[in-house]
Structures are given as structure tokens and as C-alpha cells.
Amino acid sequence: MRRSEKDVERSAGIVTRRGLVLGGLQLAVMGTLGFRLRHMQVEQADEYRLLAEENRINVRLLAPQRGLIFDRNGRPIAENDQNYRVVIVREDAGDVEAVLRRLSGLIPLEEADIERTLREVARRSAFVPVTVRDQLPWEDLARVAINAPALPGVRPEVGQTRGYPLGQDFAHVIGYVGPVSDYDLSKLEHPDPLLQIPKFQIGKSGVEARMEDVLRGKAGASQIEVNAVGRVMRELSRSEGASGRNLQLTIDAGLQNFTQARLEGESAGVVVIDTRNGDIAAAVSSPSFDPNLFVRGISVADYRSLTENSYRPLASKTVQGAYPPGSTFKMVVALAGLEAGIITPDSREYCPGYLETGGRRFHCWRSGGHGMMNLTASLQQSCDVYYYEIAQKVGIDRIAAMAKRLGLGTRFDLPLSAIAEGIAPDKDWKRRSYGQEWRIGDTINASIGQGYVLASPLQLAVMTARIASGNAVMPRLIKTIDGVEQPVSAEPLGLNPRNLRAVQAGMDAVSNTNRGTGYGSRVADEALRIAGKSGTSQVRNISKAERARGVTRNDQLPWNRRDHALFVAYGPVPDPHYAVAVIVEHGGSGSGISAPIARDVLLAAMTGGVPPLSAYPSSQRDEVAARFEAMPMRPQFREKHGKSRA
Structure with missing residues (x-):
């Protein structure tokens, strides 16, 4: 049946209105998207650039040097000693146990040390260094360094540890330091980020504990570039922290x-x-x-010999x-x-x-x-x-x-x-x-x-x-x-x-x-x-x-x-x-x-x-x-x- 001219005109009008509405909607959507893209690319560019950088750049804290302690005449009674240690990285070592066995021929390494290291390596990511031995003498460290080509994944390092040259003379006055524990953190409302560093040491008793804020110092920072799995690629920048302040006691x-x-x-x-x-x-x-x-x-x-002594040496x-x-x-x-x-x-x-x-x-x-x-x-x-x-x-x-x-x-x-x-x-x-x-x-x-x-x-x-x-x-x-x-x-x-x-x-x-x-x-x-x-x-x-x-x-x-x-x-x-x-x-x-x-x-x-x-x-x-x-x-x-x- 042939449609009348009037019906055709009415249908054309409806289509035109729908097209206009649809076109308007499309234009609105495109405009919104364009405005949003402009907002993200121009106005929020710095923010998204920072997020992108954070995906590839990590900031790591650097432990400061702990303040020294002297007697009234300037004789050191608490100092920072060099700590020579050997670490191993699983992904570079290949057969970790075989490497450790070869290493035991160069430095004192008991069977218990090897077993502990293997357990620690298994728990850690492949690229994370694990300490095999620390407090090594310089001769042992040099021996490892010379033989490094035959020890894949093994790396000699130099760190610091607290030392008390006069030993028991000042034990009850100075006290001692030790690794941060969960109990230590539970006592602090706003713990210093430094305390999160693995094996970071704080004062546990005596002057070391009571003057902790003075002796600890302020953390430095290192910016490092990492790949997609978190492996360190290179260090981009380093800012050293402030060393702890030195103390002089009145004691002779x-x-x-x-x-x-x-x-x-x-x-x-x-x-x-x-x-x-x-x-x-x-x-x-x-x-x-x-x-x-x-x-x-x-x-x-x-420790048992100290706690079971009737003369109470720890008090x-x-x-x-x-x-x-x-x-x-x-x-x-x-x-x-x-x-x-x-x-x-x-x-x-x-x-x-x-x-x-x-x-x-x-x-x-x-x-x-x-x-x-x-x-x-x-x-x-x-x-x-x-x-x-x-x-x-x-x-x-x-x-x-x-x-x-x-x-x-x-x-x-x-x-x-x-x-x-x-x-x-x-x-x-x-x-x-x-x-x-x-x-x-x-x-x-x-x-x-x-x-x-x-x-x-x-x-x-x-x-x-x-x-x-x-x-x-x-x-x-x-x-x-x-x-x-x-x-x-x-x-x-x-x-x-x-x-x-x-x-x-x-x-x-x-x-x-x-x-x-x-x-x-x-x-x-x-x-x-x-x-x-x-x-x-x-x-x-x-x-x-x-x-x-x-x-x-x-x-x-x-x-x-x-x-x-x-x-x-x-x-x-x-x-x-x-x-x-x-x-x-x-x-x-x-x-x-x-x-x-x-x-x-x-x-x-x-x-x-x-x-x-x-x-x-x-x-x-x-x-x-x-x-x-x-x-x-x-x-x-x-x-x-x-x-x-x-």
C-alpha cells in the first residue's frame, strides 16, 4: 500500500529528531571524554608521571652512623666497628648448596650455617641477598673477594656494628644494642621508619636505650631503579643521613x-x-x-650462665x-x-x-x-x-x-x-x-x-x-x-x-x-x-x-x-x-x-x-x-x- 505524502513527511520528521538526539548524545559523550583526557593529560600530568616513576623507582632508607660514647677523658667506650660479612644471591648462584660448600673451604662455615642459609634462601625472593656469615676477620673477607669468580652469587660486604672495647667495665652503665623487636615497636605510637630496616639495632638497656633518640641519628635515602619484578637495576641518587650525636660521660x-x-x-x-x-x-x-x-x-x-648465677650479673x-x-x-x-x-x-x-x-x-x-x-x-x-x-x-x-x-x-x-x-x-x-x-x-x-x-x-x-x-x-x-x-x-x-x-x-x-x-x-x-x-x-x-x-x-x-x-x-x-x-x-x-x-x-x-x-x-x-x-x-x-x- 502506497503511503501518503503526509505520512512520509511525518516519518522524516521523526527520523530527523532521533538523529539529532543521537548525534547530540554522541557529541556530549565525545566532549566529556575529550575534557577528561585533557584533564588527565594536562592538568594531572605531574601526578600520573609521579605514579609512573614510582612503578620503576624505589626509595630505600639508609641507616645513619650511631653516635659514639666516650669517658670523661675522651676514651671511646662505645664505637662503631666495621662488620665484614658474606652474602649470597640465589638467582646468581645457581646451585646454592654447591656454592656454599666451596665457600666453606675459604672461611669457617659450619654445617649449621649452611643449613640456616639454605632455609633463609628458600624463604626469600631469588634476587634478595642473604647473609651467610658476618663478623668475619679481614683476611677471610679478602680470601672470598679473591676467589669471587669461582663463587657465583657470593658477595663480600662491609657494614657497621656496635662494639664495646672495654667490655664488662661499662656493661651496666652503657648497656647494649640489639635488633628491633615487635615488642620495641609496640611501645611506640609513631615509630621512626628507620626501625623498619631489617636488623636495624637500637639501645636495649642503659645509656644506649635511654639516649636512643640522641644516638640514633637521621636516615638518609637512596633512589634505585627496579625492573618489573622488583630487582635492583641501578642507583639513581643518594642522600646521606645525619649521624647520631656523640656523648661524653662523667665516668673515668x-x-x-x-x-x-x-x-x-x-x-x-x-x-x-x-x-x-x-x-x-x-x-x-x-x-x-x-x-x-x-x-x-x-x-x-x-645466657643461661648469666641468668642462673646467684650473684645476678645482669642486674x-x-x-x-x-x-x-x-x-x-x-x-x-x-x-x-x-x-x-x-x-x-x-x-x-x-x-x-x-x-x-x-x-x-x-x-x-x-x-x-x-x-x-x-x-x-x-x-x-x-x-x-x-x-x-x-x-x-x-x-x-x-x-x-x-x-x-x-x-x-x-x-x-x-x-x-x-x-x-x-x-x-x-x-x-x-x-x-x-x-x-x-x-x-x-x-x-x-x-x-x-x-x-x-x-x-x-x-x-x-x-x-x-x-x-x-x-x-x-x-x-x-x-x-x-x-x-x-x-x-x-x-x-x-x-x-x-x-x-x-x-x-x-x-x-x-x-x-x-x-x-x-x-x-x-x-x-x-x-x-x-x-x-x-x-x-x-x-x-x-x-x-x-x-x-x-x-x-x-x-x-x-x-x-x-x-x-x-x-x-x-x-x-x-x-x-x-x-x-x-x-x-x-x-x-x-x-x-x-x-x-x-x-x-x-x-x-x-x-x-x-x-x-x-x-x-x-x-x-x-x-x-x-x-x-x-x-x-x-x-x-x-x-x-x-x-x-x-
């Missing part, structure tokens, strides 16, 4: 070594402080350990240990009474050998008593009853306040691990700690440094330095950071000088009068005269039955039930330069065991070397000479005679 390496050698065979701690500025001249915990073992990976056998007794200070606390009680005006140097108390109060008898160390005592005599002979009596008059709150004024019960802010706060107890402290009221027996026990009172050798050294100088010296361990001197604090204590002189006179009598408990460890050279105080702190209770049948002597008890032996001293009198605190765990007698150690160490500090025999009473010189000869000192520190620093 020679005195540290002398003290370490003097404590050989003892479980003990010694701290020496400069009374003029608070500098810690020595801080030794015995026995010690070699921190280099931890850096290189300590063996199970070596730093100088700052972590908190002990009853025994009679070394009597100066605190005396100064509290003098400053409160409750006693004078001439105040007298009678000692019959015990004090009875509240139905309980508190004994003096001398069962027959000391008779009438004044302040000087009470310190000289270490009479307990004298301090029982005056402590009741003074009261525990005044005693605790004086203890804190002298540095006890205080956690000093030093870059060392686990510093103990100690305890200088008062009435509020017992309420908070035990929910109980303070009793008169608590005051009597505290008056002789027993009961709740606890102090570390560091705190006792600070106490002695403050008594000697009259200043509130603050202990300082870091002398300089990158050559910049660190602050010193030694403000006046504000104590009455006459009261200080009275206590100092008592300490002088301890060491320099024939009835003094420290007279056996006196100094013969008047220019090096010392003043001190002995202390013996009980670690067990003595029952009435034992006292009735006779108290068992320390040397007849098992080692871990014997009393701790303490001695504190300063010198030279009357212009003190150094103070020392010594504790020998379960040593038995402060005057018999710790006093000779304190004298030797204090003389070494004052003279700057092995003390001259002329400083000792003539009757003791042969014994002293033999002791010095037997001490395991490092050869560079073994001098025949020291020169006076005083």
Missing part, C-alpha cells in the same frame, strides 16, 4: 676498671661521686658481663638494688635531731646494750653496751641505742624529711635502666602502703637503717657527697652532647654549718681514731685522709631463742642469709673532692669487708691511678701490694703510682 674509664677489678669475686655495687659538681666518676656492679655478646647474638649457654646493683642502709643511715637521724634543735653534739645517752619499750627489747650490736655516748662517739663506735633514743624524740616524719633532703627516697633522673626510688618512710607512707598506723618500733628500726628504709648505692653516694659538701649536688652522668656541656646542679643544702661539722667530725672519728669502726681501713697519708661510716644490714630476723644461745656468726651461715656489708666515705678531709658508697651483698661486716674496698676506690679517685702504697699504714702495705698485683686490671690502666688529684 681508669677508675671504673680499677673498681671493677677490686670487686672481683664479690656480689657488690660501688658508686663514686664528685662532691663538687655531682659527676659520677665510677658506677660498678659486680659481677658484670660482656655486652658484645648481646650485640652479636648471645648463645643459649652463655645493676648500683641503681636497681635497694637495700637496708644499716648504720650508714645514722647520719640522717643525727642531722634531723640537730636541725630540729632536739639534740646538740654534746647530748648524751646511756647504752646498756639494749632499749626496752612496749614490751619489746631492741638490742645494740654490742651486747654489753657502750655506756654513755655523745654524737661523735655514737658515730665512731656505731652505737645503736643512742639512735633508738634520739629517734623517738625527733620522730619519723622529721627523719624522713631529712633523708629526702640528703637524697634518699628519691629517684634521680639519669639515663640508666630501672633506677630504684628506695624508701624513706614516714607515717603517711605506711598508711598508704599498708593501711596501718606507724608504731614506735617502726621508728626504732628505722633509726639504724632497718625496717622499711631502703636505699641504693647511688643514693647513699649522693647522701655522703651532700654531707661532705653541704650542697645539694645532683648526680650527673652525661658530661657533654656533641661537645656541649650539660647542666650541673649543686645548690646549698641550707643546713646549719655547725651541725654538718658535728656529723663530719663523727665520720672522721670512724676512720681515724683507734676506737672507730673504720680505723682498720684508715689512710696513712694526711693529704689523702678520709672520713666514713660503716653499716651492716640484716637480711634475716634473729629470734629470742637464737639470741639466748648465741647469735650464729655470718661466716657460719649460708651465703644468702648473711648480712649485707656497707661503707660510705669521702675525702680528702677537710676539702672533700670525692664520695663513695659500697655495698657487698651478704658480705657480713661493713667495717671488715666494705671499708677496705671503699678506701682503695676513694684513693684511686683522689690519686688518679692505682693508689701509692705510701697512702697505707706500713703494716698493711705488703698485703695491699699483693692485692693490687692480683687484681685483673686492664694493662692500659695499671699504673704503679697515681698522682694526687686533690
Whole structure:
């Protein structure tokens, strides 16, 4: 049927409209695409160029050189040693095991090393280097380099590792470094990207840990070109990071070594402080350990030998240990009474050998008593009853306040691990700690440094330095950071000088009068005269039955039930330069065991070397000479005679 002209015109109009709509839609789509292409190619060109570059260029962090640590005289005590190592790349080696077998003929390579390397190679991508051996001597590295053509995939490399040239002398002060662990990362809210570098080492204890941010430095960066599978093709650019800052400690390496050698065979701690500025001249915990073992990976056998040793070589007794200070606390009680005006140097108390109060008898160390005592005599002979009596008059709150004024019960802010706060107890402290009221027996026990009172050798050294100088010296361990001197604090204590002189006179009598408990460890050279105080702190209770049948002597008890032996001293009198605190765990007698150690160490500090025999009473010189000869000192520190620093 033939369509009418009108129908044809209507159909043509519909087609034209559809074509226009379709063409418009096509034009819109093309326009949008064109606009988008222009936006991506022109306006976002830099962004997409960067993404393309990132597909072929990787940025790798470069570990900075760790800051060095020196003693007060510039002797290195923590340094960065070259670490010669051999690595292997699987894709270049071919038969890895065969190559390793050939390598074992050139360098010491145990079967366990080969098996470990094969396991590690299997776990890694073919192009990733795997360490076969590190800490190699130069001769072994050179041998590998010469034979490189016969060892496909094997590559000698030179890196850095931490080294401690004085080994155990500074183990408890410096600490050591080790690889970053998951536990280390979990403690940080925003960890430094450096910590993600495989086998990157950080401080684990001591100064290395507490000064980590100063010692670590800032990372550098290397831009490397990689192919599609991530294999390194070439290095495009390198930006070295900033090395860590160097530290100089206040400790004298020679005195540290002398003290370490003097404590050989003892479980003990010694701290020496400069009374003029608070500098810690020595801080030794015995026995010690070699921190280099931890850096290189300590063996199970070596670690077990440290943890199972009853003398606890891993613990730093100088700052972590908190002990009853025994009679070394009597100066605190005396100064509290003098400053409160409750006693004078001439105040007298009678000692019959015990004090009875509240139905309980508190004994003096001398069962027959000391008779009438004044302040000087009470310190000289270490009479307990004298301090029982005056402590009741003074009261525990005044005693605790004086203890804190002298540095006890205080956690000093030093870059060392686990510093103990100690305890200088008062009435509020017992309420908070035990929910109980303070009793008169608590005051009597505290008056002789027993009961709740606890102090570390560091705190006792600070106490002695403050008594000697009259200043509130603050202990300082870091002398300089990158050559910049660190602050010193030694403000006046504000104590009455006459009261200080009275206590100092008592300490002088301890060491320099024939009835003094420290007279056996006196100094013969008047220019090096010392003043001190002995202390013996009980670690067990003595029952009435034992006292009735006779108290068992320390040397007849098992080692871990014997009393701790303490001695504190300063010198030279009357212009003190150094103070020392010594504790020998379960040593038995402060005057018999710790006093000779304190004298030797204090003389070494004052003279700057092995003390001259002329400083000792003539009757003791042969014994002293033999002791010095037997001490395991490092050869560079073994001098025949020291020169006076005083």
C-alpha cells in the first residue's frame, strides 16, 4: 500500500529528531571524554608521571652512623666497628648448596650455617641477598673477594656494628644494642621508619636505650631503579643521613676498671661521686658481663650462665638494688635531731646494750653496751641505742624529711635502666602502703637503717657527697652532647654549718681514731685522709631463742642469709673532692669487708691511678701490694703510682 505524502513527511520528521538526539548524545559523550583526557593529560600530568616513576623507582632508607660514647677523658667506650660479612644471591648462584660448600673451604662455615642459609634462601625472593656469615676477620673477607669468580652469587660486604672495647667495665652503665623487636615497636605510637630496616639495632638497656633518640641519628635515602619484578637495576641518587650525636660521660674509664677489678669475686655495687659538681666518676656492679655478646647474638649457654648465677650479673646493683642502709643511715637521724634543735653534739645517752619499750627489747650490736655516748662517739663506735633514743624524740616524719633532703627516697633522673626510688618512710607512707598506723618500733628500726628504709648505692653516694659538701649536688652522668656541656646542679643544702661539722667530725672519728669502726681501713697519708661510716644490714630476723644461745656468726651461715656489708666515705678531709658508697651483698661486716674496698676506690679517685702504697699504714702495705698485683686490671690502666688529684 502506497503511503501518503503526509505520512512520509511525518516519518522524516521523526527520523530527523532521533538523529539529532543521537548525534547530540554522541557529541556530549565525545566532549566529556575529550575534557577528561585533557584533564588527565594536562592538568594531572605531574601526578600520573609521579605514579609512573614510582612503578620503576624505589626509595630505600639508609641507616645513619650511631653516635659514639666516650669517658670523661675522651676514651671511646662505645664505637662503631666495621662488620665484614658474606652474602649470597640465589638467582646468581645457581646451585646454592654447591656454592656454599666451596665457600666453606675459604672461611669457617659450619654445617649449621649452611643449613640456616639454605632455609633463609628458600624463604626469600631469588634476587634478595642473604647473609651467610658476618663478623668475619679481614683476611677471610679478602680470601672470598679473591676467589669471587669461582663463587657465583657470593658477595663480600662491609657494614657497621656496635662494639664495646672495654667490655664488662661499662656493661651496666652503657648497656647494649640489639635488633628491633615487635615488642620495641609496640611501645611506640609513631615509630621512626628507620626501625623498619631489617636488623636495624637500637639501645636495649642503659645509656644506649635511654639516649636512643640522641644516638640514633637521621636516615638518609637512596633512589634505585627496579625492573618489573622488583630487582635492583641501578642507583639513581643518594642522600646521606645525619649521624647520631656523640656523648661524653662523667665516668673515668681508669677508675671504673680499677673498681671493677677490686670487686672481683664479690656480689657488690660501688658508686663514686664528685662532691663538687655531682659527676659520677665510677658506677660498678659486680659481677658484670660482656655486652658484645648481646650485640652479636648471645648463645643459649652463655645466657643461661648469666641468668642462673646467684650473684645476678645482669642486674645493676648500683641503681636497681635497694637495700637496708644499716648504720650508714645514722647520719640522717643525727642531722634531723640537730636541725630540729632536739639534740646538740654534746647530748648524751646511756647504752646498756639494749632499749626496752612496749614490751619489746631492741638490742645494740654490742651486747654489753657502750655506756654513755655523745654524737661523735655514737658515730665512731656505731652505737645503736643512742639512735633508738634520739629517734623517738625527733620522730619519723622529721627523719624522713631529712633523708629526702640528703637524697634518699628519691629517684634521680639519669639515663640508666630501672633506677630504684628506695624508701624513706614516714607515717603517711605506711598508711598508704599498708593501711596501718606507724608504731614506735617502726621508728626504732628505722633509726639504724632497718625496717622499711631502703636505699641504693647511688643514693647513699649522693647522701655522703651532700654531707661532705653541704650542697645539694645532683648526680650527673652525661658530661657533654656533641661537645656541649650539660647542666650541673649543686645548690646549698641550707643546713646549719655547725651541725654538718658535728656529723663530719663523727665520720672522721670512724676512720681515724683507734676506737672507730673504720680505723682498720684508715689512710696513712694526711693529704689523702678520709672520713666514713660503716653499716651492716640484716637480711634475716634473729629470734629470742637464737639470741639466748648465741647469735650464729655470718661466716657460719649460708651465703644468702648473711648480712649485707656497707661503707660510705669521702675525702680528702677537710676539702672533700670525692664520695663513695659500697655495698657487698651478704658480705657480713661493713667495717671488715666494705671499708677496705671503699678506701682503695676513694684513693684511686683522689690519686688518679692505682693508689701509692705510701697512702697505707706500713703494716698493711705488703698485703695491699699483693692485692693490687692480683687484681685483673686492664694493662692500659695499671699504673704503679697515681698522682694526687686533690
